[in-house]
Amino acid sequence: MPTHSPVRPKRRKRSAHEARDEGLAAARDLLLAGGPAAVTLANVGKAIGMSHTNVIHHFGSAAGLQTALMESMIRDLADALGDAVSQLHTDAAAPAALVDRVFDAFGEGGAGQLAAWLVLAREFDHLEAVRQAVLDLVAAVKARAPELPDQDSRIRAIVLLIAICAFGDAVIGPHLRDMLGQDEEAARRLVAQILPLLIVPPAS
Template sequence: MSIEAQARPRRRRRTPAEARREALTEARTLLLSGGPDAVTLSAVAGRIGVTHANLIHHFGSAGGLQSALMGSMVHDLASAIQDAVERLRTDDGAPLEVVNAVFEAFSAGGAGRLAAWIVLSGDLSHLEPVRIAVQDLVKAIDTKIGNGDRLPPKAIGAAVLFIALTAFGEALIGPPLRDMLDQDEDASRNVVAQLLPGFLAKNSVSS
């Protein structure tokens, strides 16, 4: 049965803001269940009970809908990273707590798939809010696991790169790959947390 056939139209009066919000919610659901190709005007219109023309009125085109969805999800990803920053500033656990915060930020709301979609689209301007949030994350990690010594910014940046790339891979292919290797759900996080102190120490010496 197609995604459109599974949709349950909800025909009712709604404001333009409500229509856009509901459309983006359903578009996200389609993205996570079927990938970028599933995010079409007709599919989203069917799920919220409006016409194809109505969605064109709100978003202009399928590209406009997808761009709005990227913007909405990037905002959520940036917020998740900022939440991770606040946790790192207040919680006592480290370095596993650092790793958990970043992994959860990249898994929340399909952020891993979103990042892949944006990179494949070639328009990296959507990631600007994430760049700002990641810079704050570098500062928070520096404070959290710097052990009182100011590590070179390049070393902290390399640590964030290491964690984020692993979190990104986990979000995209982690579950089936872990099954292939008979690994527990937290295996990736635990490995990164164990390697992180030595990784930072090595980079702080060579930076």
């Protein structure tokens, strides 16, 4: 039987802004599906129907593409943490909502894969862009729990717990859950159950 080559997206005219946005969206999909090694100029070009030369024109090099992707995903992570901060100020169900926001950012948003990539590549400077969002999150949790004993160190530990659990779940969670016969919500459900116990001050 004859074999058929995969259908590639038809090449079309697009603005420079559209081309970069489509390239970054494709690069994010490649990262989530195949890891950092899959984020190449050639793969992005195939995904969006653009020649290798045009991809180079918009990103300069493979390193330029990867840097642009990192910056885009870090902005998205900071925005997701900002949404979590806003929700903490207005939502009575904030603890569970906060866990969902952070887990979604690291999992579906790809921040877990991105963070692993940055750390393994020793690109620690890129993580500075997230610093203020994390500090804002600490401040927002403080505002929700003004009576919490030893407030500052305890709240920083709470944020650390959520972030590390979300990161681990995004990177290796699917494999561990499969080994343990757990559903895909297991880790976030566990953190959401623990969080109120850490936030609510003990009865005197």
